[in-house]
Amino acid sequence: MFKLKLWGTRGSIPTPYTPEEVESRIRDLFHRFFARKHHALEDVEPFLHELQRHEFGGWGGNTACVEVKAGDTQLIIDAGSGLKGLLPELMKGPLGRGQGEVHFYFTHFHWDHIIGLPFFTPLYIPGNKIHLHAVQKDLPAMMKTLFQKPFFPVPLESLGATIVYHELEPRKPVTVGAQGGLTLTPYLLDHPDPCWGYRLDYQGKSAAYCVDTEGTRISELLLGDDLPMYQHLDLMIFDSQYTIEEAIQKMNWGHAAAAIGIDLALREHIRKVAFVHHDPMASDQKIADAEKQAREYYHFEIKALSKSGVKAPHVDWFFAREGDEFSL
Ligand SMILES: [Zn+2]
Ligand SMILES: [Zn+2]
Known part of the structure; x- marks a missing residue:
């Protein structure tokens, strides 16, 4: 599983x-x-x-949080406000009794990826072990800043649970969980502050979490050491905050249009793409319109490929909504 x-x-x-x-x-x-x-x-x-x-x-209003389950192993990528939805389920298990362990992997520390942490109840229950993983060396400093006045009344030293920090090495795979089998590898994305996406491999299936990214490096040459993030994926979760026009206007803002993910998927034969990180300023209709624009772009690309004699792979892609679940 x-x-x-x-x-x-x-x-x-x-x-x-x-x-x-x-x-x-x-x-x-x-x-x-x-x-x-x-x-x-x-x-x-x-x-x-x-x-x-x-x-x-609608598409959902909570920010970045992804739960990954592989066999008996569970991990959480990013701790945005979406973490609140997962909390009741976790509290029913050992974490609710002060006997649990949980592993968070952070892409970066922008607010929308960490805002769920102060309200993560298992942090306040003695006996729990909370593992925090990131490539960024300032992970402990970020926690100290987050859990202090005037941002939050409870200082880091007063949390009941034990916090264990883990520094990941860029592009170096780590095995996750006691059972083994699940491998996680951080690769660099294109964002104003360094942001690390994750490739996950489990029993021959693979997924990648590519949020937040502008996708400024698309060619194999520019991606260089980060190219393996995108190769032979069963699922890619990709940034689609903007329409194509907005992505051009908002260059260097750190987010992509779905067209970028579609290009990557077609070239790298990615089977499924879930587009996320929807613009908070966009209405449901505007997001639906952006999906329609991406659909037109996809068909245009498919036609262009077949005209040039290349058999285009079928990519199952869509704008994902909160609560969507994928079994690989
Ligand atoms: Zn960000
Ligand atoms: Zn973000």
């Missing part, structure tokens, strides 16, 4: 719906329900099934 679950798909800042947005969505759904000549209670479920998922529930 090799599974990844997205607990947060929003970029930069948690983005809950406003009451006005919920109201407008409910009104719109009622209108559409009756416009289709539905009128009975038993029509509700089939009607909701007919909708695209984002029309019903």
Whole structure:
């Protein structure tokens, strides 16, 4: 069993719906329900099934957090506000009783990737061991800053759990978990502060978490030592904060358009791509429009490849939403 679950798909800042947005969505759904000549209670479920998922529930408002399970091994990549969703499940296990261990792997320390940490209850329960892994050497300093006034009332020294820091080496694979089998390798992404994506390999299946990245290095030559991150992947989770136009306007802001991930996927024969880190300023419709733009780009690229005599691989890609889970 090799599974990844997205607990947060929003970029930069948690983005809950406003009451006005919920109201407008409910009104719109009622209108559409009756416009289709539905009128009975038993029509509700089939009607909701007919909708695209984002029309019903949106894309999610929580920031970066991915749960990875491989056999008996579990780890968490990034601790954005999405971590809150995973918390109840973890608290039912040994972490709730002060007998647990958990491993976090951080890409970088921008707020949207760490904001869930101060509210992670197992940190306050004596007996727990919380392992924190990152390439960045300032991981302990980041924790000290995060857990101090005026940012947070509880200082790091007062946490009940034992915190264990692990410094990862760039591009050096590490074996995760007592059972072995799951390998994790950090590779450099393209972001204003150094940000390390992770490639995960387990029993012949592979996934990569490539968030946050602008994807400024796409060619094999420019990617150089970081190229193996993208090769022969079953799943790539990739940054798609912007439309193509926005990605050009917001050069050096550290985020990509889905078109970049599509190009990588077509060249590297990546089977599935889940696009995340949706723009917090974008409405559901705007994200749907960005997905439509990416769909047009994908078909254009496929046509161009076949015109030049190359058989384009099929890539199963989509804009992912919070709660999406992938079994590899
Ligand atoms: Zn981010
Ligand atoms: Zn960032």
